Amino acid sequence: MAAPGSHLELVSCAIVLLTLFVTIATSADIFLDWHVSIDFNLKPVSADQQVITINGLFPGPLINATTNDNVHINVFNGLDEPLLFTWNGIQQRLNSWQDGVSGTNCPIQPGSSWTYDFQMKDQIGTFFYFPSINFHKAGGGFGPIRINNRPVISVPFPKPAAEYDLLIGDWYNSSYKDIRSRLDTVDDGISPSWMLINGKGPYMNNFSKSYETINVTQGKTYLLRISNVGTAWSFNFKIQNHQMVLVETEGSYVNQIQLDSLDVHVGQSYSVIVTANQIDADYYIVASPKMIVSTNSNTLIGVAVLHYENSTTPANGPIPIGPDPFDLQFSINQAKSIRWNLTTGAARPNPQGTFNVTNVTISENFILQASTGTINGSSRYTVNNVSYLTPDTPLKLADYFSNGSGVFELDAYSKNTSNVNAVSGVFVASALDKGWLEIVLKNEFETIDSWHLDGYNFFVVGYGEGEWRPESRFTYNLFDPVSRSTVQVFPRGWSAVYVYTDNPGMWNLRSQNLQNWYLGEELYVRVYDPDPNPAKENPPPDNLLLCGKYQPSAPPPSPSLSPPPPPPPNGPSSNAYNPPRTSRSLIAVITTAICYLFIGLL
Structure with missing residues (x-):
């Protein structure tokens, strides 16, 4: 029997231990269903072409996770050819079975599905995913990945008012199938014709079906997660009348430097802080290609709009001109200036x-x-x-x-x-x-x-x-x-x-x-690693696909491509976190038992 007043002690003990358990049990399971298909009507730049969408979206849906979360993505291939996804920058600890490139995975055949299972192990930062075979990336299918810090890890900058993902990349007038069919040799190279921002054409262009807008409120700061999802061109990124503070690149916090513009090369990702410190108006957001003579600013240069909440003034004046696109010394010097922040933690509390x-x-x-x-x-x-x-x-x-x-x-x-x-x-x-x-x-x-x-x-x-x-x-x-x-x-x-x-x-x-x-x-x-102790790479997954010289002994049953059942409240359709695998009720029972034991010993 607990002594008088021990109920208060029990509650206090439980709070302390629950806090400890929550800190330890940091991983959650995220379940997503992706239906990959072709949209002939999207036409980002009013050209007749096939655009690869995921759940009808271009770019695809955000994967919003926290360090050590487990992600399960069931991919339904609605294309007419094999498909794979790779996770650009996600390290797949001990698990190249889930890497999603031709050397590690059999492709997902048309009309079938496969589930990727991987962990965001000891990572934070800005990344993206994309289809890795058959030149699919030139047709879309890419999307953003955020890996947030665990609550116990401090972030080396004030919490922004909001975060925005900016997927920027070159784009062709022809479909990916057409480009692919013409690429038999290096000499058949075909140059892109556009720069898209979040799958949208440049502002003020008659051939753009729409353009991207980033909404801000005067005096607040925002985190922009910028990725080059293109196929060929590096670009220089800038915002009219605004400076940026570089804070992170592909999972690493960097020494914070203030920039007028930032070079982003194919496949790279950065996070920058922008303060809305100008008068209420609209301002150009510009991505201009490197090593390209962009004489036609309405096509080769990507243009979006930074819109202040109370603005009635559209973006105006000439589009900001960044450094000479052929000035390699500028690019080299900027690259050398990006240094690791040695004093902050990231996925772990250690500096x-x-x-x-x-x-x-x-x-x-x-x-x-x-x-x-x-x-x-x-x-x-x-x-x-x-x-x-x-x-x-x-x-x-x-x-x-x-x-x-x-x-x-x-x-x-x-x-x-x-x-x-x-x-x-x-x-x-x-x-x-x-x-x-x-x-x-x-x-x-x-x-x-x-x-x-x-x-x-x-x-x-x-x-x-x-x-x-x-x-x-x-x-x-x-x-x-x-x-x-x-x-x-x-x-x-x-x-x-x-x-x-x-x-x-x-x-x-x-x-x-x-x-x-x-x-x-x-x-x-x-x-x-030939030594089984410590543990080597993970064994093959239970749903391992076989192909090539290792064919399945019998044809597998045809997977159902019927729509998935409705998600539970706060479920995967909103990309919300499911409870960690450790049962919360079990944690409560263990916590209470430990507290009774502790109080009884006092």
């Missing part, structure tokens, strides 16, 4: 600087030259003179069932030097588990290239012009290099990154420029 590269020992290095080569009479993009040849069987399946036998040969091509002659091949490079890897990315092109490594963030330690040499290492920034998953490589230059290879799996290393990727500028990095 980011706890995980630094100042004194690491490099165990191996890759030196990868991106160029073009002629193979069987066709010009292809290559890495070390190897143009990637996609096998019918995903590498991940072949590696799991037969160590790659009959599908790929590990390290068949050099990771440091180029083949004498250009060849097509299945380029799979090994990397030592839990070692530090240096990757030097070299660019022979006259355009800006952009490289991404699935499964990891890497430390961007250096940029350079001209030829990379071993002595170039003396120019590296090893004190506070930013950690991110996509790095630009400037024309006729190089970029260097460090990677700690602690995430076993089969991971795609590719150009983010879609034409380059489609025509062979990619490889896979196999990180293997």
